[in-house]
Amino acid sequence: MQFLKILFWCLLAFIAALFTIGNWTTVSLKLWGGLVAEVNLPLLLFVTFLIGFVPAMAYYRTILWRLRNRLSTSQRAMTDLRDATAAPPPPALTPDPEPPLPAPSVPPAAVPTAVPPGVA
Secondary structure (H helix, E strand, O other): OHHHHHHHHHHHHHHHHHHHHHOOOEEEEEOHHHOEEEEEHHHHHHHHHHHHHHHHHHHHHHHHHHHHHHHHHHHHHHHHHHHHHOOOOOOOOOOOOOOOOOOOOOOOOOOOOOOOOOOO
């Protein structure tokens, strides 16, 4: 795709060069107060092109800038609303700690120990 862009601009530059070479004549412009300006025709056409192109491009860029700002504002508002209405996240699952064993209510009875015979 980049090749096609380069080819297009080269072709446009070639056509502009051919037009400039073929129409290199001076044009006299009558200005105020009896002044006369002699300008080459390609330069005069380029200046008139810019007079028409620059305001249109400025208007287009302004509209594009305003639309991008409106879009980003809308997206921010939408994410804020989405965050505000979202359900709270479920609690994290952690293993329950083992409950402590209940304390015995009766102390254990003394267990008699058998004494082996012959031991005093």
